[in-house]
Amino acid sequence: MDWYDTVFELIDMRSFSNLWYWIALAVVWSSASHWVLGVPFDMVQRAKRQGGQAEIDLMDLTRVNVNRILYINSISGLWILGVVCCLLTVLFGVGFFYGVEFCQAVFLLAFPMSMVGLLSVRTAHILRHRAPDLSGMTRIMNRHRFITQVIGMLAIFSTAVWGMWQNMSVGALGG
Numbered sequence: 001m002d003w004y005d006t007v008f009e010l011i012d013m014r015s016f017s018n019l020w021y022w023i024a025l026a027v028v029w030s031s032a033s034h035w036v037l038g039v040p041f042d043m044v045q046r047a048k049r050q051g052g053q054a055e056i057d058l059m060d061l062t063r064v065n066v067n068r069i070l071y072i073n074s075i076s077g078l079w080i081l082g083v084v085c086c087l088l089t090v091l092f093g094v095g096f097f098y099g100v101e102f103c104q105a106v107f108l109l110a111f112p113m114s115m116v117g118l119l120s121v122r123t124a125h126i127l128r129h130r131a132p133d134l135s136g137m138t139r140i141m142n143r144h145r146f147i148t149q150v151i152g153m154l155a156i157f158s159t160a161v162w163g164m165w166q167n168m169s170v171g172a173l174g175g
Contacts, residue, residue: 015105016163025109025159029152032116036141036148037123038065048138055134062127062137069124077121084114101166108162112155116148 015021034041039061047058072080088111095103123144132140 014166015101016166021105025156028109028113029156032113033145033149033152036145037062037069037120037127039141041141041145044138044141047134051134059134059137062141066124066127069121070128073121073124084117088114104162104166105159108155108159112151115151119144119147119151 036044039058043054043058043061047054088107091103091107091110094100095105095107123140126140127137130136130140
């Protein structure tokens with residue numbers, strides 16, 4: 001047995017039985033939940049509790065990130081949408097019609113994150129057009145975070161169910 005066989009025997013390279021995939025899934029959703037429009041959520045809470053400079057910092061950072069998101073959206077939003085839709089379609093087709101587990105795993109991570117991306121653009125539009133005060137901004141950002149967490153819970157649940165199904169199917173096939 002050579003070195004290559006030993007490594008691949010120790011580390012299962014299939015996506016759904018690989019511990020690193022599940023760690024990456026947890027990190028992605030934890031980060032998506034913590035960073036609301038590029039603003040750390042603890043900053044939102046601190047501004048709500050303390051006011052003063054924390055409030056000014058939150059308003060400034062939110063304004064900068066909202067402007068950045070909407071600028072990117074106005075300049076290349078349709079191109080980004082087209083490329084993302086194309087990639088998701090390829091991942092879905094190759095993953096679920098041709099049975100490539102790696103593409104299934106990437107699709108189950110990327111598709112819900114694309115929904116969060118669309119939600120971020122929508123929330124940025126809401127913040128720009130309403131120009132809320134601190135309480136309105138924190139309410140909108142709390143709602144964005146809650147929806148992101150719901151998407152994340154559904155994504156993790158569906159990925160876990162599909163991953164268990166894949167692992168049981170491969171185990172039943174002996175291989």
